[in-house]
Amino acid sequence: MSEYVKEIKNPAIPSREEFYQALAERHGAKLQEKFLQSSVAICGLGGLGSLIAILLARAGIGKLSLLDFDRVDLSNLNRQQYFVDQIGMYKTDALSRNIHRIAPYCEISANTVKITEENIPKLFGQESVICEAFDNPETKAMLADTILTQFPEKYLVCASGMAGISSANLIRTKKITSHFYLCGDQVSELTDGEGLFASRVAVCAAHQAHTILRILAGLQDN
Amino acid sequence: MLKINGKQCDYAGMTISEILELEHYEKFRVAVERNQEIIPKAQYDSVHVQDQDQLEIVSFVGGG
Numbered sequence: 286m287s288e289y290v291k292e293i294k295n296p297a298i299p300s301r302e303e304f305y306q307a308l309a310e311r312h313g314a315k316l317q318e319k320f321l322q323s324s325v326a327i328c329g330l331g332g333l334g335s336l337i338a339i340l341l342a343r344a345g346i347g348k349l350s351l352l353d354f355d356r357v358d359l360s361n362l363n364r365q366q367y368f369v370d371q372i373g374m375y376k377t378d379a380l381s382r383n384i385h386r387i388a389p390y391c392e393i394s395a396n397t398v399k400i401t402e403e404n405i406p407k408l409f410g411q412e413s414v415i416c417e418a419f420d421n422p423e424t425k426a427m428l429a430d431t432i433l434t435q436f437p438e439k440y441l442v443c444a445s446g447m448a449g450i451s452s453a454n455l456i457r458t459k460k461i462t463s464h465f466y467l468c469g470d471q472v473s474e475l476t477d478g479e480g481l482f483a484s485r486v487a488v489c490a491a492h493q494a495h496t497i498l499r500i501l502a503g504l505q506d507n
Numbered sequence: 508m509l510k511i512n513g514k515q516c517d518y519a520g521m522t523i524s525e526i527l528e529l530e531h532y533e534k535f536r537v538a539v540e541r542n543q544e545i546i547p548k549a550q551y552d553s554v555h556v557q558d559q560d561q562l563e564i565v566s567f568v569g570g571g
Contacts, residue, residue: 333571420571422536429538429565433545448570461563462543475570486571 324348334418335366340494364483447489
């Protein structure tokens with residue numbers, strides 16, 4: 286159990302077994318066991334990553350690796366899964382706490398780091414799926430290139446195109462190779478006139494989270 | 508002929524870098540897959556595409 290949960294010492298928190306049973310009733314025991322044994326890395330904890338992490342934690346994924354170098358800012362609160370009293374905190378710390386209030390037995394490894402081509406080999410290990418949730422297009426492309434060439438056995442789920450207020454129906458998931466998925470409308474770029482709306486970013490985040498669950502469930506068709 | 512993102516193109520023999528330039532892609536904002544395999548950026552100048560190749564150029568835009 287995490288340090289945070291120990292701090293609460295709240296007898297009302299259900300046991301690990303009770304949590305597992307409740308999830309197994311929803312998802313089926315066989316699938317739940319797969320989720321529990323799974324490990325997923327989330328790169329970037331902004332509008333996409335913070336929600337993807339929460340969705341995966343709620344699904345009962347056993348281990349989450351959270352990576353981001355940044356702190357929570359007031360401008361994040363329109364779409365990112367943080368609270369006002371967390372402004373100024375590292376996103377890794379704030380999100381770890383938020384997830385543990387939802388899923389106290391989710392094992393989190395939080396890494397406050399700027400991901401570069403050079404440090405990628407050291408940052409990933411047991412995760413079978415890596416989720417790209419950056420905002421910068423060059424960093425997105427760098428991660429895709431590096432992961433797909435250096436870790437060909439891992440699955441990569443990326444995002445491109447979720448800014449603006451165009452229809453949410455344009456956001457979809459595309460399977461690029463056997464281990465590479467892309468979510469988004471592929472064109473809607475963040476510009477001065479085209480902001481990021483929580484609702485449209487959430488659609489893309491949900492596509493990514495759901496694609497990850499399907500990969501873990503062994504349903505790799507699209 | 509080869510296919511790029513599902514479209515027929517007459518680019519056989521060209522390098523990935525040449526194709527990206529012709530199609531107005533920015534090298535550092537894409538991932539390129541050929542016949543289900545990713546081509547590392549370091550090889551964009553040396554890999555020549557061939558007739559019947561299937562290329563997918565994934566273009567990343569900002570926001571997340």
